Amino acid sequence: MLSHAFRILLSANLWVCLYAHGTGLICSLLLDFPIATPHGLKNCRARFKNRVSCSGTKDRGRYAMSQYVRVGIEGLQDFLSAVFERRGFTASDADFIAETLIDADRHGIASHGVQRMAMYDHKLRHGMIDPNAHTSVVSDAKACAVLDGHSGMGQLISRDAMRLAIDKAHEHGIGIVSVRDSNHFGTAGFWARMAADQGFIGVATTNSNPLAVPTHAGLPALGSNPIAFAVGRGDDQFVYDAATSTVSLGKIEVLAKLGEPIEGDWAVDEYGAINHDSASVMAKITASHRIGGLTPLGGSGELNAGYKGYGLNLIVEILTGILSGGILSWDMKGQHICHCFAAIDLEAFGGAELISERVASLSSRLRTLPSVDGHPVLVAGDKEKAAAQANSDSIAIDPVTFEQLGVIARRVGIAAPHAEYLK
Amino acid sequence: MLSHAFRILLSANLWVCLYAHGTGLICSLLLDFPIATPHGLKNCRARFKNRVSCSGTKDRGRYAMSQYVRVGIEGLQDFLSAVFERRGFTASDADFIAETLIDADRHGIASHGVQRMAMYDHKLRHGMIDPNAHTSVVSDAKACAVLDGHSGMGQLISRDAMRLAIDKAHEHGIGIVSVRDSNHFGTAGFWARMAADQGFIGVATTNSNPLAVPTHAGLPALGSNPIAFAVGRGDDQFVYDAATSTVSLGKIEVLAKLGEPIEGDWAVDEYGAINHDSASVMAKITASHRIGGLTPLGGSGELNAGYKGYGLNLIVEILTGILSGGILSWDMKGQHICHCFAAIDLEAFGGAELISERVASLSSRLRTLPSVDGHPVLVAGDKEKAAAQANSDSIAIDPVTFEQLGVIARRVGIAAPHAEYLK
Numbered sequence: 001m002l003s004h005a006f007r008i009l010l011s012a013n014l015w016v017c018l019y020a021h022g023t024g025l026i027c028s029l030l031l032d033f034p035i036a037t038p039h040g041l042k043n044c045r046a047r048f049k050n051r052v053s054c055s056g057t058k059d060r061g062r063y064a065m066s067q068y069v070r071v072g073i074e075g076l077q078d079f080l081s082a083v084f085e086r087r088g089f090t091a092s093d094a095d096f097i098a099e100t101l102i103d104a105d106r107h108g109i110a111s112h113g114v115q116r117m118a119m120y121d122h123k124l125r126h127g128m129i130d131p132n133a134h135t136s137v138v139s140d141a142k143a144c145a146v147l148d149g150h151s152g153m154g155q156l157i158s159r160d161a162m163r164l165a166i167d168k169a170h171e172h173g174i175g176i177v178s179v180r181d182s183n184h185f186g187t188a189g190f191w192a193r194m195a196a197d198q199g200f201i202g203v204a205t206t207n208s209n210p211l212a213v214p215t216h217a218g219l220p221a222l223g224s225n226p227i228a229f230a231v232g233r234g235d236d237q238f239v240y241d242a243a244t245s246t247v248s249l250g251k252i253e254v255l256a257k258l259g260e261p262i263e264g265d266w267a268v269d270e271y272g273a274i275n276h277d278s279a280s281v282m283a284k285i286t287a288s289h290r291i292g293g294l295t296p297l298g299g300s301g302e303l304n305a306g307y308k309g310y311g312l313n314l315i316v317e318i319l320t321g322i323l324s325g326g327i328l329s330w331d332m333k334g335q336h337i338c339h340c341f342a343a344i345d346l347e348a349f350g351g352a353e354l355i356s357e358r359v360a361s362l363s364s365r366l367r368t369l370p371s372v373d374g375h376p377v378l379v380a381g382d383k384e385k386a387a388a389q390a391n392s393d394s395i396a397i398d399p400v401t402f403e404q405l406g407v408i409a410r411r412v413g414i415a416a417p418h419a420e421y422l423k
Numbered sequence: 424m425l426s427h428a429f430r431i432l433l434s435a436n437l438w439v440c441l442y443a444h445g446t447g448l449i450c451s452l453l454l455d456f457p458i459a460t461p462h463g464l465k466n467c468r469a470r471f472k473n474r475v476s477c478s479g480t481k482d483r484g485r486y487a488m489s490q491y492v493r494v495g496i497e498g499l500q501d502f503l504s505a506v507f508e509r510r511g512f513t514a515s516d517a518d519f520i521a522e523t524l525i526d527a528d529r530h531g532i533a534s535h536g537v538q539r540m541a542m543y544d545h546k547l548r549h550g551m552i553d554p555n556a557h558t559s560v561v562s563d564a565k566a567c568a569v570l571d572g573h574s575g576m577g578q579l580i581s582r583d584a585m586r587l588a589i590d591k592a593h594e595h596g597i598g599i600v601s602v603r604d605s606n607h608f609g610t611a612g613f614w615a616r617m618a619a620d621q622g623f624i625g626v627a628t629t630n631s632n633p634l635a636v637p638t639h640a641g642l643p644a645l646g647s648n649p650i651a652f653a654v655g656r657g658d659d660q661f662v663y664d665a666a667t668s669t670v671s672l673g674k675i676e677v678l679a680k681l682g683e684p685i686e687g688d689w690a691v692d693e694y695g696a697i698n699h700d701s702a703s704v705m706a707k708i709t710a711s712h713r714i715g716g717l718t719p720l721g722g723s724g725e726l727n728a729g730y731k732g733y734g735l736n737l738i739v740e741i742l743t744g745i746l747s748g749g750i751l752s753w754d755m756k757g758q759h760i761c762h763c764f765a766a767i768d769l770e771a772f773g774g775a776e777l778i779s780e781r782v783a784s785l786s787s788r789l790r791t792l793p794s795v796d797g798h799p800v801l802v803a804g805d806k807e808k809a810a811a812q813a814n815s816d817s818i819a820i821d822p823v824t825f826e827q828l829g830v831i832a833r834r835v836g837i838a839a840p841h842a843e844y845l846k
Contacts, residue, residue, distance in 0.1 A: 139771050139772070139773070140771065141596055141768070141770050141771035142594075142596035142597075142768075142771070143566055143595045143596035143597045144596040144597060144767065144768065144770070144771035144772065145771055146771060146772060171565075172565050172566045172595045172596065172597070173564055173565035173566035173567040173595065173599075174565075174566045174567060174595070174597050174598075174599055175597075176596075176597055176767060178772065201741075214789055214792060214800050215800070215801075216794050216795060216796055216798045216799065216800045216801075217789075217792040217793065217794065217795060217800045218793065218795040219792060219793075221788070221789060221792060229738050231741060238737065238741065240734040240735070240737070240738060242728070242730075242731045242734060246727055246728050247728060263726060264726045264727045264728075265727055266727070268795075270795075271795050272795030272796055297720055297721050297728060297731050297732070298669065298720050298721060298732075299722075299727060301796065301798075302798075303686060304669055304687045304688055304689070304722060304727075305665070305669050305670060305687075305720060307665075307803075308665045308720050309720070309721075310803075311663040311665060312663070312735075314661065314663070314785075314802065314803060315652050315663060317785065318624075318652075318654060318661065318778075318782060322778060322781045322782060322785065323769075323772045323778065324772075325772075325773060325781075330785075330788070344567065344599060345564070345565075345567065346746075347564050347567070348562050348563065348564035348565070348567035348568055348569060349562070349567065349569060349601065349746045349747075349748075350562070355741075355745060355746065358745045359741060359745060362737075362740065362745065362751060362753075365644070365753070366637055366640075366644060369637060369640040369642060369644060370640065370641065370642075371639050371640065372639060372641040372691075372693075372694050372695030373639055373695055373724065375639045375724075375725075376639065377637050377638065377639045377640045378638075378730075379737065380730075380733075380734035380737060
C-alpha cells in the first residue's frame with residue numbers, strides 16, 4: 001500500500017517535496033513518518049521560511065529552510081540517548097547508539113548520521129528493530145564465529161561482533177565474525193576504526209537492500225555492499241570506507257532533491273543505459289518492482305572494468321549473507337541485514353606502532369605528490385578526519401532532519417535539541 | 424643504459440616492432456633477450472611469413488606471423504620443467520613452476536603464462552631470481568606470519584606462504600601470511616584457488632612496479648596491486664582476480680602492439696588528462712622517469728569514484744609491502760616484490776560444502792538475469808573456467824613467445840616444444 005501511495009505521489013510531480021531531504025525523507029515517506037508527507041513538509045517549509053520557531057523547540061535561533069542549523073554535540077548526545085532510552089534501550093546502550101550517529105555527522109557522513117533517526121524511530125515503533133534483542137552465537141570455532149542479531153539494533157550487534165573479532169585476534173592473531181539478522185549499522189568505517197584505535201587492522205562490511213546492477217544486467221540484484229578497512233592511529237590513521245557501487249544511493253538522492261542531473265556514470269536504467277536523470281533513477285530503484293540501479297565501481301559494461309566492482313560486491317555478499325547463513329541483498333527488504341567484521345593483531349607484523357608509522361610515512365609521501373587539478377592528493381580517511389576536527393563541538397543538521405527530531409521529541413515526551421547557532 | 428637504448432628505439436619509431444608481442448617483448452627488450460631486438464624480431468617475422476621452420480624445432484607445422492600456434496600441455500609441461508631444472512631448480516619445483524605458467528594460459532590469462540618465460544629466463548641468468556633461495560620465517564605469531572623469500576622464485580615462495588596460511592587456518596580457523604623479497608608470482612588467482620580447492624576461502628594479493636596514479640596526481644606511485652578471492656569448488660567456484668587499477672598494463676600493451684587507441688579511461692598523462700594513445704602511455708610508463716600511468720578502478724579524478732580504486736590499491740600495499748616490512752610499489756624496480764596470502768576455514772560457517780552450495784546458488788541466480796546488451800551476465804571466474812575447459816589439452820601461444828621458447832631451448836640445450844597444430 002505504501003508503494004502504491006508512493007507511485008501516486010510520483011505521478012503528482014511531488015519530487016521536489018519528496019527530495020527535500022534525500023535519504024531521510026524517502027525513508028520517512030516510505031515508513032509513514034509524519035513530517036515527511038508533502039503536506040507536513042510544506043507546512044514545515046513555510047514555517048522555516050517565515051522564520052518561526054517550530055516543533056516545540058525553544059529559542060533555537062532563526063533560520064530559513066535552505067539553512068542548516070548547528071547543534072552542540074553534548075546536548076545532541078543527551079537528546080539522542082534519551083530518545084533511545086525511551087524506546088527501550090539501557091542507558092549505556094542508548095549512549096552508545098547516539099555516539100555512533102553523531103560520529104557519522106562529525107566525520108561529514110551526514111547520510112549515516114542523525115538524519116537516520118526517522119528511520120530508526122519508525123523501525124523501533126513498528127517492531128522492526130527489537131530493543132530487547134540479545135545477540136546469540138550460532139557457531140564459534142577458534143578464530144571464526146557466526147552471530148545472530150535477532151533483529152536487534154545494528155549498532156549494538158556490530159559492537160558485539162567487533163568485540164568478539166578483537167577478542168579472537170587477541171587469542172588467535174586474527175578474528176572474523178559474520179553476522180545475520182541485524183539492522184543498519186551506520187557507517188562501516190566506524191567499526192573498522194574501533195579495531196584500528198585498539199592497534200589492530202579492522203575490517204567491516206555489510207550487505208544491504210538491492211540497489212546495484214550486475215555487469216550486463218538491468219535489474220538491481222546487488223546491495224551497495226561497502227567495504228571498510230582501517231589501520232594506524234591518530235592523524236595518520238588510514239580509513240577506507242566505500243560502497244562497491246560507484247556511489248551510494250544517498251549521492252543520487254541529494255541530486256534529485258536539488259533537481260540536478262547526475263554527471264557521472266553512477267546509475268543505469270532497466271535497459272543498461274546510463275541514466276543521468278536523478279529523479280528517474282530514484283523512481284526506478286524505489287518502485288515496488290525495482291529496475292535499473294547503481295553501477296558497480298568501474299561503471300556499466302566492461303569498458304572501464306565495471307565487472308571488478310561487481311566482483312568486489314559479491315565478495316562482500318559472500319562474507320556477509322553467505323557466511324552467516326542470512327539473507328542476500330537480492331532478497332532484502334530493509335531488514336535482516338548481514339555484516340562481517342575482522343580484526344588482525346599486528347604483533348606478528350612488528351607491532352601496531354611500527355605499522356602505524358609505516359602507514360603514516362606512505363601517506364605523507366602520497367600527500368606531497370603534485371596535484372594535477374588543484375585538488376590535493378589525499379589518502380583514505382583524510383577528508384573525514386578534517387571534518388571531524390571542524391565538527392569537534394557541534395554538527396550541522398539539515399532543517400528537515402531537525403524538524404524530524406522535534407517530532408520524535410514530542411513523541412517520546414522530551415525537549416527537542418537546542419540549535420546552537422546558524423551555519 | 425637499457426633505458427637509454429629504449430628511448431633511442433622509441434625515437435626511431437620502432438613501436439610496431441616493440442609491441443609485436445606486448446608484455447613479453449617489452450620485458451625481453453628491457454631485459455636484453457635476443458629475440459626481442461627489432462632486428463631479431465624482423466628476422467623471425469620474415470621466417471614466419473615465409474612459413475619456414477625456425478628456432479630449431481622440428482616439424483611444428485606451417486604458420487604465418489599473425490597466427491598463434493597450439494602446443495600440447497603434456498609436452499609443454501615437460502619442456503618448461505626441463506628448462507627450470509637446467510636453471511637450477513629441483514625436478515619437483517621445476518614441475519610446479521611449469522604447472523603455474525601453463526595454468527595461466529589454460530585459463531586464458533596469457534599475459535601471466537608461458538610468455539613470461541623470457542623474463543624468468545633473463546632474471547635467472549642474471550641472478551635476479553635465486554633458484555637456491557629458501558623461504559625463511561621472519562616472524563610467526565599464532566594465525567599470522569611474515570616470510571622472507573630472499574629473491575627466490577615467486578611461485579615457490581608463494582606456495583610456501585599459502586601452505587603456511589592453510590596450515591594456520593587448520594589450526595586457528597584462519598591464517599594470514601605476508602611475504603617480502605619475492606618475485607613475480609604469476610596470477611594472484613592461482614593462489615586463491617589453491618586454498619579454495621582445499622575447502623577454504625583463499626585470498627592473495629601482491630604489490631608490483633609503480634604503474635598506477637593516485638587520484639589527483641600525475642605520477643605512478645602505485646602498483647597494479649591485484650586482489651584475488653576464491654571460494655567454492657568445481658564449476659561454480661567463485662574466483663575474483665583483478666588489479667585495483669582499471670586495467671592491468673598488459674591490456675594497453677596489446678593495443679599498442681596493434682597500433683590501436685584506448686577506448687576506455689584506462690590511463691592518464693602526467694597532467695592528469697585521459698590518455699587514449701596506447702603507445703604514448705607505454706612510452707611514459709616505461710621511461711626512466713615514469714610519468715602518467717594507469718587510472719585506479721573508477722577512473723581519473725573523483726567523478727566516477729576513482730578514489731575508491733586508489734584506496735583499495737593502498738589496502739593491498741598495506742597488506743603486502745607494509746605488513747611484511749618489504750619495499751613499496753613506489754620504490755620497486757622489478758624485484759623484491761611483496762605478497763599477502765590468507766586462508767579461512769569454513770568449518771565455523773557451516774562447512775565448505777554448504778558454503779560452496781550457497782555460492783553456486785547465488786551464481787546460478789545471477790547467470791539467469793536477462794542481459795541488456797547481448798553479453799551474458801556472468802560471475803567472477805566464469806570466463807576463465809570456460810577457457811580452461813577449451814584448453815584442456817593444449818594452449819595457444821603467440822609466435823613471438825614460441826620463438827623465444829626456441830631460443831631458451833637452445834640456451835639450455837634441450838629440444839624446443841612441439842607445435843601440435845595451427846589455431
